[in-house]
Amino acid sequence: MTPAGRLQAAIELLGAIEADRRPADAVANEFLRTRRFIGGGDRRDIGETVWGVLRARRRLGWWIERVGATPTPRLMVLALMVLNGITVHRAAAEFGGSRFAPPALEDEERRVLEQLDKHTLDHPNMGEGVRLEMPDFVVPLLRARFGDRLEAESAALMQPAPLDLRVNLLKTTREEATGLLAKAKLKAEPTRLSPWGLRLAPRQSVTTSQPFRDGLVEIQDEGSQLVGLLAQAQPGMRVADFCAGAGGKTLALAMTMENKGHIVACDVSPARLDGAIKRLRRAGVHNAERHLLEPGDKWTKRQGGKFDVVLVDAPCTGTGTWRRNPDARLRLKESDLAELVVKQAAILDEAQRLVKPGGALIYATCSLLDAENQGQVAGFLARYPSFRIAPVGAAFPAYLQGDYLLLSPARDGTDGFFACRMERAA
The missing domain is CATH 1.10.940 (N-utilizing Substance Protein B Homolog; Chain A)
Structure with missing residues (x-):
């Protein structure tokens, strides 16, 4: 052309x-x-x-x-x-x-x-919302979170996102995957925070490369990989990915479990679950099954208290992914946030039933808004006092350690992510 x-x-x-x-x-x-x-x-x-x-x-x-x-x-x-x-x-x-x-x-x-x-x-x-390229109602919410850093964070959200890959340790190592990508003329560098990650320049044709087709690498933002690391899913555990979508985090969980134990990938969308199955097969995962969550489903009741780890990667405003989805900021309305906060609380109420005594519930979003993050956790803990926050562990850099995993594009070079690990009393 x-x-x-x-x-x-x-x-x-x-x-x-x-x-x-x-x-x-x-x-x-x-x-x-x-x-x-x-x-x-x-x-x-x-x-x-x-x-x-x-x-x-x-x-x-x-x-x-x-x-x-x-x-x-x-x-x-x-x-x-x-x-x-x-x-x-x-x-x-x-x-x-x-x-x-x-x-x-x-x-x-x-x-x-x-x-x-x-x-x-x-x-x-x-106006500030125009200059920062975000809905006017979001500006004070992000100003409350970032303060003087808001301009830097909004500038980072306007930039193209890098292309991050998660190396599938079930099949290869990060070093070997780097070499195989180089043979496919794809130059990759290790990510700074994720021990499994590789970073490429944006808009490269990874999906047509042999390493991708062989299931050696998956496209996944470095921040999303860290949510999988926070879950601490181990071999032999029983794990539920409660909002699995297309299975990105299910794949990471299966990898840390070394294909041992049992994962259930749950979602309300049959199409997304079908897509997840294809990815799991390509990655060589064989300890996962899918479950379609439908209205009136009694599955969570029947499975109550049987899971070591339950991951809730909740539907959210997606404000942390605006680098990749700049059109999303044009569609976001204040009423959307209000509806999502109610939905997130309902999902947590349902998912917590699965967690066994001594087990963990990980709540995560790709949002930068406190109402969907710390506010949601505070409300949950008030409703379920048998849970407590388990601080981010030593597997993360010191500046990320605390009660919450908080990631943002300008500071961390990732999409904006929030995650909190909560453990039920034994």
């Missing part, structure tokens, strides 16, 4: 994302799957343009509306080009110059670009 053709595809994809209620990555996958003529390099360039717009969506909208226009996908792409220092003349040259290029600029579009010329994305008159 020509550069102009890639621009047109990016504009079309942005339009599809705006018209669809699904997450942007799901829309993008379908968009690209139906356009097989778009090659790998073209996909990366298109993705960089689209995700660049999504990461700057509130600021771009502010600028375009400031000069009296409507933020269309086409105008946002143009505005991003000019506000990032490309001249109006050069931006205009990309439009209308070839068969597959976007149509030539209209007079109104040229007027907008001329007014944006010589400016940058940021402006002192922007």
Whole structure:
């Protein structure tokens, strides 16, 4: 594809994302799957343009509306080009110059670009939520958590996330996996915090590599790997991954258990559990089974008090993953947070039934908001005084030790994660 053709595809994809209620990555996958003529390099360039717009969506909208226009996908792409220092003349040259290029600029579009010329994305008159690229109601909540660090954390959330892998110790070592990835022309470095992790530059084709196909590595953020480490699942234990989703943490738990013992991967979605089974087979895991949680299900009652470890990776706002999902911050509403806090408490109430005396309940989210994290734990402990917090252990760096595992992009280089290990009295 020509550069102009890639621009047109990016504009079309942005339009599809705006018209669809699904997450942007799901829309993008379908968009690209139906356009097989778009090659790998073209996909990366298109993705960089689209995700660049999504990461700057509130600021771009502010600028375009400031000069009296409507933020269309086409105008946002143009505005991003000019506000990032490309001249109006050069931006205009990309439009209308070839068969597959976007149509030539209209007079109104040229007027907008001329007014944006010589400016940058940021402006002192922007509201704090616009400048930090987050919903207005979230700003005071994150300010309460981060204080003066909020600007640094919000800047980190606007950057592309690295590509982290978890080495599958059931099949290989971190050193061997690094060498095999290098043979596949994928340069990987050991992660700083996770003993199982490798980090690559973003947007590399790992899933087509032989190490991935052989189940030697799995894509998993370093922070998510640390949640698995906090669980301390050992060989021979009985473990429940209560919100297993596609099985990322189930895989890590099976690895620390050395395929010995029993894991039950639970979820409310049959499709997600089907995806988990495929990943477990590829990884060589054979001590896990799945269980579909359905309305009226009596499984937790029948299995009460039988598990050594129960992991609740709860549904949440996902504020800690905004590096990967910048569109999520545009959809998040205050009512969503209120609904999720109620759902998280209900999930914990159900999951705790499975924990045997002396067993552990790990509560985790990929949220940065205290209401979903420390606040949720405090409410749970008030309802169930037989549980107590077990501080983060010596397997973690000293600065991470405490009652909670708290991770953030600027400080730790991971997605934003919260986790707390609670143990039931014997």
